[in-house]
Amino acid sequence: MYDSIFGVLKKYVKPATLFRVMFNVSPMYRRSCGKLYFVSEDLHLVKIRIPLTYRNKNYVGSMFGGSLFSATDPIYMIQLMQILGKDYVVWDKATQIRFRKPAYSNAFVDFEFSIDEINEIKRQVQENKEIDFVKKLNITDGKETVFTELEKTLYISSKEHYRQKRAKVSSK
Numbered sequence: 495m496y497d498s499i500f501g502v503l504k505k506y507v508k509p510a511t512l513f514r515v516m517f518n519v520s521p522m523y524r525r526s527c528g529k530l531y532f533v534s535e536d537l538h539l540v541k542i543r544i545p546l547t548y549r550n551k552n553y554v555g556s557m558f559g560g561s562l563f564s565a566t567d568p569i570y571m572i573q574l575m576q577i578l579g580k581d582y583v584v585w586d587k588a589t590q591i592r593f594r595k596p597a598y599s600n601a602f603v604d605f606e607f608s609i610d611e612i613n614e615i616k617r618q619v620q621e622n623k624e625i626d627f628v629k630k631l632n633i634t635d636g637k638e639t640v641f642t643e644l645e646k647t648l649y650i651s652s653k654e655h656y657r658q659k660r661a662k663v664s665s666k
Contacts (some may be wrong), residue, residue, distance in 0.1 A: 510535050513576065517569075528565025537576050538608070540569055544601040544633070556596035562633050562642050563591055569605045570629055570646050577612060582619065583656040587626060588647040594640050602636040615650055624651035624659075 507515075510533040517523050517530045527550045532541040542565060544550070550561035571586045578584065618625045626647050633642040651659070 526564035540605040585649040587649040590645040592643045597641040623655035
């Protein structure tokens with residue numbers, strides 16, 4: 495549904511603006527309490543803020559760990575889907591999360607792909623048909639304090655390979 499809406503609206507609105515607005519109005523993302531406040535024109539950099547509010551404060555007054563995780567969950571996958579385009583399949587495969595310090599203030603996260611990373615992903619997928627790509631990120635106070643470290647594993651495949659793989663599975 496969101497992909498269809500995105501396809502129609504991108505004729506009238508910049509993809510970066512659509513990416514930010516659609517995430518921020520999406521009911522499932524709003525529940526995480528995260529808010530995208532910056533998306534670069536090429537979609538290679540997305541910045542989010544997770545405000546500490548009554549909605550995500552836990553028993554001891556710090557931010558609920560589930561809120562920290564859920565605000566980061568879909569970003570890399572959808573960001574990469576938009577960057578790579580329709581010839582690729584991207585899925586979140588796994589996340590490893592390490593809580594370092596309680597978040598007693600607003601939290602910030604930067605999701606970034608370099609041009610070299612994108613080129614390497616395309617090269618590896620062309621060579622291997624499918625890959626697991628690992629990205630690390632930190633949830634911070636916006637300065638130097640790291641609240642949480644995450645390691646996200648993304649499954650990336652050519653759309654053709656993915657279709658063939660699914661066809662084999664469903665024929666069994």
